[in-house]
Amino acid sequence: MATRNQPLPKTVLCNICSPDMQRTKPMTNEKQTTWDRLEMLVCPSCHARLSDCAQGLRCTTCNLIYTVTESIPRMVDESWLDEATSQEMVAQDEHFAGLPDKAVFKPDYHSRYQRRRMRRHLGDLLTDLKQDSTEPLSVHVACCGTGYEVEALLGAGWQVSASDLSVQALYGLSKRSATRGYQVPYLQADVLHLPFGDNSFDVAVAVEGLHHTPDPLKGFCELGRIARRRIAVIEPYSGGLLNALARLGLAHRPEYSGGQARRLTASLIEQMLSVGRLQGTTTRLYLDLPPGPVTDWFGDLPVIEPLLSGFTRLAQGMLRGIRVGNRVLLVADCK
Ligand SMILES: C[S@@+](CC[C@H](N)C(=O)[O-])C[C@H]1O[C@@H](n2cnc3c(N)ncnc32)[C@H](O)[C@@H]1O
Ligand SMILES: [Zn+2]
CATH class of the missing domain: 3.40.50.150 (Vaccinia Virus protein VP39)
Known part of the structure; x- marks a missing residue:
């Protein structure tokens, strides 16, 4: 489980998959994520298609990688999240943490x-x-x-x-x-x-x-x-x-x-x-x-x-x- 106020995963280019593999690997749900149809997802930043890669889901246009952590696709990235929303995320996580x-x-x-x-x-x-x-x-x-x-x-x-x-x-x-x-x-x-x-x-x-x-x-x-x-x-x-x-x-x-x-x-x-x-x-x-x-x-x-x-x-x-x-x-x- 993520800890309180856990920072967003940093955006990184996938250094595990080769560029070719990143381009051609079809989207599957072999990661067994909480979202059943990964092929319907697009990059929330630029709306381009995503491809499957070892670290998560990679945007085929802007190259951002959205990680899949604890099976949950994390479709947010701090590079485009505004400050008010980042603060809200921390505050909401605190509110919901512990889950009474x-x-x-x-x-x-x-x-x-x-x-x-x-x-x-x-x-x-x-x-x-x-x-x-x-x-x-x-x-x-x-x-x-x-x-x-x-x-x-x-x-x-x-x-x-x-x-x-x-x-x-x-x-x-x-x-x-x-x-x-x-x-x-x-x-x-x-x-x-x-x-x-x-x-x-x-x-x-x-x-x-x-x-x-x-x-x-x-x-x-x-x-x-x-x-x-x-x-x-x-x-x-x-x-x-x-x-x-x-x-x-x-x-x-x-x-x-x-x-x-x-x-x-x-x-x-x-x-x-x-x-x-x-x-x-x-x-x-x-x-x-x-x-x-x-x-x-x-x-x-x-x-x-x-x-x-x-x-x-x-x-x-x-x-x-x-x-x-x-x-x-x-x-x-x-x-
Ligand atoms: C008052 S709760 C309502 C939750 C639920 N809809 C309900 O009525 O029980 C507000 C919810 O909005 C979420 N939220 C706040 N800002 C958001 C954003 N920018 N995008 C998506 N969800 C957001 C919070 O994390 C929180 O779960
Ligand atoms: Zn993109």
Whole structure:
């Protein structure tokens, strides 16, 4: 297992394989990696094809080598990773390191209130992603964490694959899936530079991940690039009133990773939906009580929780009309 804050493997040219071998060796999965179809991967930096080599996967154009460590293809490289993302990776690895069950089996450890709200959001996501084909459609879950939405999509009959920046989070996914008895292909990747060609999956999903990146708009475009049919995200949202409350410390809890949260705003959503080839969009706002010790305590009391949940739904219904909420579900179809 990687240790905490383990630095990224340095980019090196493979000095084991001869150039000829590197050029001609067909891609196989003889390394038995956690990603089943290595031949579908491309260089996340330049989108060129990869070839198999002794040290990992080598870009046939820019020659970067992506190592396969503990069977996980590490499709990130410090030569192109920006500073904010590198810091986020370290912070997320720290968060997920040691993998207490509370980090792995989300949402099981949350308060009753949070569990109910999360399941509701996920239920809406699944409804909006309804499959319109008899064959299972493919969905790639970026920023997958320990696999909360991966598991839900798998249960709903999708052909699921997953990626995350944090290897420690992927260990969690591995633990979660082994405990629950399923397998999905996964690898390490930055959602701003995904290692897949255009239109590789029917659908691309990210839940609570884009706001951790320095550029959620770029992340959204990247999801749109790899998806043939649809993109769906659920992210924190901030409107005028909530921004004001946040300034008083009443609306948003700081990010556990210590990074700066880039919550979606109406104007960012407008930009997301106006780039490129999208149509038929759903935008749904939610209002959840700001998390914190008090909400968590009350929200776990069997008698109080239904009252809080009922109140939240009522308030949400009233505030949606004036576009106030602190979560947003965004589903967009590709043209
Ligand atoms: C709040 S967690 C959400 C995890 C999961 N989607 C869920 O809802 O349980 C945010 C996740 O985004 C990942 N992440 C942060 N920045 C990322 C990036 N640039 N590319 C891919 N994943 C990233 C983190 O490692 C973390 O697993
Ligand atoms: Zn390359």
